[in-house]
Amino acid sequence: MQEKKLFGTYFEYGKLTVFFCGIKFTLNFWKRDAAKRSFVWQAKNFLAGIELEEFLTVDKYKKLIKNLDENSACIISRTFEKLRATKVKIPLTKDELAEYNSIYEKFTSRIFKVNDDCYAYGKYLLPKNQFELNVFYYRHGLDEISNKEILKNKSVIDVGGYMGESALVLSEITNSKVYTFEPTTGNYALLEKTLMLNGISNIVPVKKALGKSAYRANITVCNSGSTMVANARVNECVEEIEVITLDSFVEEYGIDVGLIKVDIEGAEKDFLIGAKKTICEQKPVLLLSIYHSLDDYVNLKLLIESWNLGYSFKVYHPNLGNIVAETLLICEVI
Numbered sequence: 354m355q356e357k358k359l360f361g362t363y364f365e366y367g368k369l370t371v372f373f374c375g376i377k378f379t380l381n382f383w384k385r386d387a388a389k390r391s392f393v394w395q396a397k398n399f400l401a402g403i404e405l406e407e408f409l410t411v412d413k414y415k416k417l418i419k420n421l422d423e424n425s426a427c428i429i430s431r432t433f434e435k436l437r438a439t440k441v442k443i444p445l446t447k448d449e450l451a452e453y454n455s456i457y458e459k460f461t462s463r464i465f466k467v468n469d470d471c472y473a474y475g476k477y478l479l480p481k482n483q484f485e486l487n488v489f490y491y492r493h494g495l496d497e498i499s500n501k502e503i504l505k506n507k508s509v510i511d512v513g514g515y516m517g518e519s520a521l522v523l524s525e526i527t528n529s530k531v532y533t534f535e536p537t538t539g540n541y542a543l544l545e546k547t548l549m550l551n552g553i554s555n556i557v558p559v560k561k562a563l564g565k566s567a568y569r570a571n572i573t574v575c576n577s578g579s580t581m582v583a584n585a586r587v588n589e590c591v592e593e594i595e596v597i598t599l600d601s602f603v604e605e606y607g608i609d610v611g612l613i614k615v616d617i618e619g620a621e622k623d624f625l626i627g628a629k630k631t632i633c634e635q636k637p638v639l640l641l642s643i644y645h646s647l648d649d650y651v652n653l654k655l656l657i658e659s660w661n662l663g664y665s666f667k668v669y670h671p672n673l674g675n676i677v678a679e680t681l682l683i684c685e686v687i
Contacts, residue, residue: 388443395676396439400647405436408647417651420658425668428680432650435676444676453674460490471550477521478550480543487679488518491671493614494681498638501526507611507637508532510599512563512624515540517547519614520556527611530555532602536562536594537574562617564596565626598627612638619645621653629660636662639684643668644677654682662686 418426435444445453464484465473472482474489487493495501509523514535524531533556535541541560548556562570572594603610610631615621621641625632632639639657643649654666667683 389439392439392444392676395678396436399644399650399677400436403647405433405647409433409651413651416655421666421668425666428668428670432670432677432680439676445674449672450674453672456486456490456672457674460484460486470546477518478547479516479518480546480550481516483516483518485518486673487671488522491679492522493519493640494669494671494683495522495526495640497667497669497683498612499685499687504611504638505529506609508608510534510608510610510613510637512599512614513616513618513642514544514558516543517556517558519616520544521547521551521553523612523614524553524556527555529609529611530557532557532559532608534559534561534563536560536596537572537592539574559602560595562594562596563599563602563624563627564620565598565623567597567601570594570596599624600628600630603631610635610637612640614640616642619649621645621649622656625653625656632657633660633662636664636686639664639682641682641684642680643682644680650677650680657684 418429421429438444463474464482466482467473467478470480472479472484474484477484477489498504504526505528507527508529509527509531511520511523511531511533514520514533517533517535520531520533533544535544535558538560541558544558548558562572564570570593571591573590574592599613602608613628613632615624617624621643625641631637641653643653657664658666663686664684665687667685668680669683670677670680673679
């Protein structure tokens with residue numbers, strides 16, 4: 354059967370539909386093990402060998418949801434239920450899949466290839482076609498912040514800059530500067546191309562990583578992600594980088610910080626340790642990725658609460674057709 358759509362993929366409950374050259378192919382995807390294996394892989398990476406039932410005590414769960422609004426608490430309970438359900442079935446409901454399919458098709462239909470080195474999504478331009486729903490559609494949960502007006506004249510810190518896509522969105526909430534940190538050579542080159550394509554003047558790229566102290570480190574680079582490693586073997590996927598603390602950077606340049614966004618592949622805790630002075634003194638809005646591990650999901654909130662700074666907390670998880678990816682802890686002093 355001919356369809357207007359030329360290329361693309363979307364999920365239906367029980368099926369995977371692929372459009373190729375205008376021809377629609379429907380496969381019984383969910384009825385095979387392939388889909389379940391995908392969710393099992395997600396859960397396995399998140400849990401990292403931890404048995405959820407043994408780890409998550411009643412007291413630990415109560416501490417996690419303490420002082421959260423009802424929607425945030427429901428996101429947490431739904432996430433844990435998806436993790437549990439993955440052992441026996443596809444963990445998403447028909448409604449969740451239908452919503453995701455609708456958003457994904459609408460989003461991808463607006464991406465346009467200008468040439469081999471430039472792709473467009475509306476007013477945003479990137480050197481590679483890696484527009485992500487959580488950045489350009491859900492805008493990193495910025496609409497969940499209670500008072501964005503107070504950020505207009507303050508600087509923004511973007512930790513985990515990649516090719517600058519987050520910085521583009523973040524630059525719109527401030528008249529001051531966005532400092533975006535990307536330590537790897539390849540990604541930093543892409544970041545510079547993004548800034549050139551979009552002509553944004555208030556984004557400052559910094560070719561360094563942020564951590565708990567100042568040191569040199571080896572980092573593995575794989576597509577859009579990078580991860581700190583110890584005793585790594587030297588090859589084309591490993592690069593030595595410079596790590597500094599946010600506290601030292603803010604002190605050196607006298608920066609008034611209004612918001613910090615952090616997505617650094619599970620190194621969020623180390624970043625917070627190296628940013629504690631800045632957070633305690635300036636109390637910026639925090640957008641923290643907590644989806645890289647169960648430990649982060651549970652304990653990053655408890656760490657910030659232990660500093661007694663008066664933060665309120667909100668958990669945000671956009672529907673991306675997954676279990677937990679791109680979940681944010683939004684911290685704000687109201």
